[in-house]
Amino acid sequence: xxxxxxxxxxxxxxxxxxxxxxxxxxxxxxxxxxxxxxxxxxxxxxxxxxxxxxxxxxxxxxxxxxxxxxxxxxxxxxxxxxxxxxxxxxxxxxxxxxxxxxxxxxxxxxxxxxxxxxxxxxxxxxxxxxxxxxxxxxxxxx
Amino acid sequence: xxxxxxxxxxxxxxxxxxxxxxxxxxxxxxxxxxxxxxxxxxxxxxxxxxxxxxxxxxxxxxxxxxxxxxxxxxxxxxxxxxxxxxxxxxxxxxxxxxxxxxxxxxxxxxxxxxxxxxxxxxxxxxxxxxxxxxxxxxxxxx
Amino acid sequence: xxxxxxxxxxxxxxxxxxxxxxxxxxxxxxxxxxxxxxxxxxxxxxxxxxxxxxxxxxxxxxxxxxxxxxxxxxxxxxxxxxxxxxxxxxxxxxxxxxxxxxxxxxxxxxxxxxxxxxxxxxxxxxxxxxxxxxxxxxxxxx
Amino acid sequence: xxxxxxxxxxxxxxxxxxxxxxxxxxxxxxxxxxxxxxxxxxxxxxxxxxxxxxxxxxxxxxxxxxxxxxxxxxxxxxxxxxxxxxxxxxxxxxxxxxxxxxxxxxxxxxxxxxxxxxxxxxxxxxxxxxxxxxxxxxxxxx
Amino acid sequence: xxxxxxxxxxxxxxxxxxxxxxxxxxxxxxxxxxxxxxxxxxxxxxxxxxxxxxxxxxxxxxxxxxxxxxxxxxxxxxxxxxxxxxxxxxxxxxxxxxxxxxxxxxxxxxxxxxxxxxxxxxxxxxxxxxxxxxxxxxxxxx
Amino acid sequence: xxxxxxxxxxxxxxxxxxxxxxxxxxxxxxxxxxxxxxxxxxxxxxxxxxxxxxxxxxxxxxxxxxxxxxxxxxxxxxxxxxxxxxxxxxxxxxxxxxxxxxxxxxxxxxxxxxxxxxxxxxxxxxxxxxxxxxxxxxxxxx
Numbered sequence: 001x002x003x004x005x006x007x008x009x010x011x012x013x014x015x016x017x018x019x020x021x022x023x024x025x026x027x028x029x030x031x032x033x034x035x036x037x038x039x040x041x042x043x044x045x046x047x048x049x050x051x052x053x054x055x056x057x058x059x060x061x062x063x064x065x066x067x068x069x070x071x072x073x074x075x076x077x078x079x080x081x082x083x084x085x086x087x088x089x090x091x092x093x094x095x096x097x098x099x100x101x102x103x104x105x106x107x108x109x110x111x112x113x114x115x116x117x118x119x120x121x122x123x124x125x126x127x128x129x130x131x132x133x134x135x136x137x138x139x140x141x142x
Numbered sequence: 143x144x145x146x147x148x149x150x151x152x153x154x155x156x157x158x159x160x161x162x163x164x165x166x167x168x169x170x171x172x173x174x175x176x177x178x179x180x181x182x183x184x185x186x187x188x189x190x191x192x193x194x195x196x197x198x199x200x201x202x203x204x205x206x207x208x209x210x211x212x213x214x215x216x217x218x219x220x221x222x223x224x225x226x227x228x229x230x231x232x233x234x235x236x237x238x239x240x241x242x243x244x245x246x247x248x249x250x251x252x253x254x255x256x257x258x259x260x261x262x263x264x265x266x267x268x269x270x271x272x273x274x275x276x277x278x279x280x281x282x283x284x
Numbered sequence: 285x286x287x288x289x290x291x292x293x294x295x296x297x298x299x300x301x302x303x304x305x306x307x308x309x310x311x312x313x314x315x316x317x318x319x320x321x322x323x324x325x326x327x328x329x330x331x332x333x334x335x336x337x338x339x340x341x342x343x344x345x346x347x348x349x350x351x352x353x354x355x356x357x358x359x360x361x362x363x364x365x366x367x368x369x370x371x372x373x374x375x376x377x378x379x380x381x382x383x384x385x386x387x388x389x390x391x392x393x394x395x396x397x398x399x400x401x402x403x404x405x406x407x408x409x410x411x412x413x414x415x416x417x418x419x420x421x422x423x424x425x426x
Numbered sequence: 427x428x429x430x431x432x433x434x435x436x437x438x439x440x441x442x443x444x445x446x447x448x449x450x451x452x453x454x455x456x457x458x459x460x461x462x463x464x465x466x467x468x469x470x471x472x473x474x475x476x477x478x479x480x481x482x483x484x485x486x487x488x489x490x491x492x493x494x495x496x497x498x499x500x501x502x503x504x505x506x507x508x509x510x511x512x513x514x515x516x517x518x519x520x521x522x523x524x525x526x527x528x529x530x531x532x533x534x535x536x537x538x539x540x541x542x543x544x545x546x547x548x549x550x551x552x553x554x555x556x557x558x559x560x561x562x563x564x565x566x567x568x
Numbered sequence: 569x570x571x572x573x574x575x576x577x578x579x580x581x582x583x584x585x586x587x588x589x590x591x592x593x594x595x596x597x598x599x600x601x602x603x604x605x606x607x608x609x610x611x612x613x614x615x616x617x618x619x620x621x622x623x624x625x626x627x628x629x630x631x632x633x634x635x636x637x638x639x640x641x642x643x644x645x646x647x648x649x650x651x652x653x654x655x656x657x658x659x660x661x662x663x664x665x666x667x668x669x670x671x672x673x674x675x676x677x678x679x680x681x682x683x684x685x686x687x688x689x690x691x692x693x694x695x696x697x698x699x700x701x702x703x704x705x706x707x708x709x710x
Numbered sequence: 711x712x713x714x715x716x717x718x719x720x721x722x723x724x725x726x727x728x729x730x731x732x733x734x735x736x737x738x739x740x741x742x743x744x745x746x747x748x749x750x751x752x753x754x755x756x757x758x759x760x761x762x763x764x765x766x767x768x769x770x771x772x773x774x775x776x777x778x779x780x781x782x783x784x785x786x787x788x789x790x791x792x793x794x795x796x797x798x799x800x801x802x803x804x805x806x807x808x809x810x811x812x813x814x815x816x817x818x819x820x821x822x823x824x825x826x827x828x829x830x831x832x833x834x835x836x837x838x839x840x841x842x843x844x845x846x847x848x849x850x851x852x
Contacts, residue, residue, distance in 0.1 A: 009677045012706040018274060022164035022189040022231075027773060038774060040781065041229035047164040047189005049274045055706075060677070063595060064606060065669035070703050071608065087183035089164075101775035109719045109770070132162065132191045135780050138722040138765075151535045154564040169347060180348060182355065197564075202535070205453060206464060207527035212561050213466065243349035251293045251344070277354050280296040280339075302700060306590035306615040306657075311489060322490060324497065325655035331590040331615005333700045371609035373590075385491035393435045393486070416586065416617045419496050422438040422481075444842060448732035448757040448799075467797035473732040473757005475842045513751035515732075558730060558759045577819045580848040623848075628819070631737060632748060633811035638845050639750065 008059040012125055013066075015054050015073045019086035022047040023102040026091075048131045050107075052081065054115065057125035068123070080114045104129055104137040112139055150201040154267055155208075157196050157215045161228035164189040165244040168233075190273045192249075194223065196257065199267035210265070222256045246271055246279040254281055292343040296409055297350075299338050299357045303370035306331040307386040310375075332415045334391075336365065338399065341409035352407070364398045388413055388421040396423055434485040438551055439492075441480050441499045445512035448473040449528040452517075474557045476533075478507065480541065483551035494549070506540045530555055530563040538565055576627040580693055581634075583622050583641045587654035590615040591670040594659075616699045618675075620649065622683065625693035636691070648682045672697055672705040680707055718769040722835055723776075725764050725783045729796035732757040733812040736801075758841045760817075762791065764825065767835035778833070790824045814839055814847040822849055 024046065025039040035043045054077055058067040084094050090102035096114050100106045108129040116124045130136040166188065167181040177185045196219055200209040226236050232244035238256050242248045250271040258266045272278040308330065309323040319327045338361050342351040368378050374386035380398050384390045392413040400408045414420040450472065451465040461469045480503050484493040510520050516528035522540050526532045534555040542550045556562040592614065593607040603611045622645050626635040652662050658670035664682050668674045676697040684692045698704040734756065735749040745753045764787055768777040794804050800812035806824050810816045818839040826834045840846040 009673075009707065010710045011673045011676065012708075013673065014704045014706070016702045016704075020188050020190050020274060022187045024164075025775070029773075044229050044235070045164045045187075045231040046162050046229040047191075048162050049189075049191040060671075060673045063597075065593070065671035065674045067673055067705075074702075087186050087188040089187040093186070103770075103775035105719075105721045105723065105770045105777055106775045108721065132160065134726045134784075136724045136726075137777075138724070139719065140722075142720045151531075151565065152568045153531045153534065154566075155531065156562045156564070158560045158562075167349070171347075202529075202531045205455075207451070207529035207532045209531055209563075216560075245344075245349035247293075247295045247297065247344045247351055248349045250295065276300040276358075278298045278300075279351075280298070281293065282296075284294045304614045304616050304700065306613045309491070313489075328655050328661070329590045329613075329657040330588045330655040331617075332588050333615075333617040371612050371614040373613040377612070387486075387491035389435075389437045389439065389486045389493055390491045392437065416588065418442045418500075420440045420442075421493075422440070423435065424438075426436045446756045446758050446842065448755045470797050470803070471732045471755075471799040472730045472797040473759075474730050475757075475759045513754050513756040515755040519754070558728065577815075577849065578852045579815045579818065580850075581815065582846045582848070584844040584846075628813075628815045631739075633735070633813035633816045635815055635847075642844075 008062060010057065010059050011067050012055050012057050013068060013070060013073070014056075015070055015077060016051060017054070017074070017077050017082050018049060018051050019082050019088075020047065020049050021085050021088050021090050023090040025101055025103060027101060050085070051130040052077070052111065053126075053128040053130075054124075055126040055128075056119060056123050058120070058123055076115070076118055080118060081111055104131050104135065105139075108137050108139045112141055116141065150204060152199065152201050153209050154197050154199050155210060155212060155215070156198075157212055157219060158193060159196070159216070159219050159224050160191060160193050161224050161230075162189065162191050163227050163230050163232050165232035167243055167245060169243060192227070193272040194219070194253065195268075195270040195272075196266075197268040197270075198261060198265050200262070200265055218257070218260055222260060223253055246273050246277065250279050250281045254283055258283065292346060294341065294343050295351050296339050296341050297352060297354060297357070298340075299354055299361060300335060301338070301358070301361050301366050302333060302335050303366050303372075304331065304333050305369050305372050305374050307374040309385055309387060311385060334369070335414040336361070336395065337410075337412040337414075338408075339410040339412075340403060340407050342404070342407055360399070360402055364402060365395055388415050388419065392421045392423045396425055400425065434488060436483065436485050437493050438481050438483045439494060439496060439499070440482075441496055441503060442477060443480070443500070443503050443508050444475060444477050445508050445514075446473065446475050447511050447514050447516050449516035451527055451529060453527060476511070477556040478503070478537065479552075479554040479556075480550075481552040481554075482545060482549050484546070484549055502541070502544055506544060507537055530557050530561065531565075534563045534565045538567055542567065576630060578625065578627050579635050580623050580625050581636060581638060581641070582624075583638055583645060584619060585622070585642070585645050585650050586617060586619050587650050587656075588615065588617050589653050589656050589658050591658040593669055593671060595669060618653070619698040620645070620679065621694075621696040621698075622692075623694040623696075624687060624691050626688070626691055644683070644686055648686060649679055672699050672703065676705050676707045680709055684709065718772060720767065720769050721777050722765050722767045723778060723780060723783070724766075725780055725787060726761060727764075727784070727787050727792050728759060728761050729792050729798075730757065730759050731795050731798050731800050733800035735811055735813060737811060760795070761840040762787070762821065763836075763838040763840075764834075765836040765838075766829060766833050768830070768833055786825070786828055790828060791821055814841050814845065818847045818849040822851055826851065 025042040026035050056068055060067055088094055090097055096110050108127050112127055126140055128138045167184040168177050198210055202209055230236055232239055238252050250269050254269055268282055270278055270280045309326040310319050340352055344351055372378055374381055380394050392411050396411055410424055412422045451468040452461050482494055486493055514520055516523055522536050534553050538553055552566055554562055554564045593610040594603050624636055628635055656662055658665055664678050676695050680695055694708055696706045735752040736745050766778055770777055798804055800807055806820050818837050822837055836850055838846055838848045
């Protein structure tokens, strides 16, 4: 639309979605006492209203002024993550979490493996997952 | 401390606390199909990071400048509500929710019945419970 | 579900939705100078990410533990308000705002007139509309 | 602007402002031990980023679509409250708090006495003061 | 003020400002059908309450304990960005957006070009622009 | 718990805590006029409700699914930072701020020096300190 000699700028875009899920932390290789000692009250069934922030990095398309249509990103996140995790038990119901302890750390890495192949190469830049207003994790694919 | 002829002002004070809990909505008098039809995905085990706002109404004590010490209110909420609901399954673990469908509406009324007798007569004014940033309920004891 | 002698409790439930809209404040009965004097920079086209909180008051249904299914309330708000106001020009595009100066005050009253007839008698209790984190209006139907 | 037979609707408008202030709680009629026992760590100098929400109630002016211009309300709050309390020591620097223990309760009542006479009769409806995200007080002039 | 042998620490400071603006997305090289297909409801006039976070990186000045006075940074942002974009139509009124599709991506890059020359070399580190609580973009000048 | 050939993922975890403190900015090497000129109203005693976000970087432990137990991180922050700064005068009461101008920049660097030695080598990744919703600083230990 405008005449710019420079190559297009590289911008990060972020979409935020939420899901409500139950989970508990329990390592099946351990007995109850050890699980209780390591995980404390996290060993009991409880839940969170999770917030997931998905950040994609790319150059601005000069025709649309966008890196990626945020509505497309929203739809992708909902299809691959939210439809599976919202109103679910993260210990039992979510295919991409099978066999995983559903800690915030493991969830965020599993979400990365869900989303990265569906985006163009190198596009997924950062995931941030909030369990509560005080606790969050970030993952950059490393 | 100051010389005021008027009677002390009446002020509302509010303390906010959070708890993380699992729940599901299921009426045991109904079959699965009806539960699924009425409660939709709420019939599945899931969870929330709940926020509870407790509001107490009273006159300012001229000696302390306070209606009630907010630390005492905080300790009361933690002892009667948070210690029982945080990292719990609201369908099974909480004594004051036994036999109740743990909807936000029923939870907020049950919290009122826990807190009101522990406060002076007429002091508890309002409870507000947030299940998520978009959904909340309020109860005034009526 | 439980045996309660008392009549069901009366609870307020609130659903929050957002919409992004353009508007400007201009009274067609006035000349430009007077519009500029009264409305200042609000006389120029600008916009807001509005947040609308809809509060319904009712008794808890003993079978469902709910006043009203929050998903039904959400769908009603989206159909009657958000689908018409989101990504719209409030001075031109919204049927229920025709002939109105789209101030926050007039918008909140117009939303009430949209929503109240679609809910049971006396159910709509409060609307709160946020134009920004610092400015909001409330309406109770009076 | 529009032809409405009914009398104008009554709406509440709220403006939010913040101020950063130091304070400590100490009753000069008491010795140190009693102050420490009653006020705990609040007896020590500390501070808060306070948020004040000022709510005015009135009928919508049919010509402007407003109860009160929110910019005028903002300017009034800044002149009567924020200019005096922001970056101030609430125990020493604020004229309208002289001789008061600067608890949240006393501050909110003192703010009411500052603001109410400057607004039309019966217009000031509610003040809410937040000391932190977890603690707040409300006053309705009673 | 203190005796430190090490060189001063490098810190990032961030100032947040908001502006309310109208915009629509339309590429003048395309016909209506294509604009509608690409931009959907963003092709219609609407608006947002934008939040801009400006982050500057620098060493702490040992005399002031500051990287840059946050009030000076605030004044700079207001003069170069907010005074031009607040209560404006981003498609027509803003000099530094002329000839640009006002997507969040293009706005954040244009803001960078406004701010970077006014700050010392290499000082501007990051801009983050929020269109809504769910959508944001970041730019690092690359 | 699961069979993964790859080395464990590296994740950032963040814990947020708050403290309420008084401070004033004054360089003792300067006279009052110069302090007033440089620091403006920050030269007067005032205070903030500070928010501190502590981010630790590490590999996920395959047995616990965690980088570090967030409760341990919370306890460490409370013991080393919050117990000393909450309800304190940052100019006088805090051992790790002695001889420092308590600007946000200097506080965040001092917090780093408190926390880094108590964590494993290279674990502390980022500190972010908010003085208000509009002003914040970040430090990465450089």
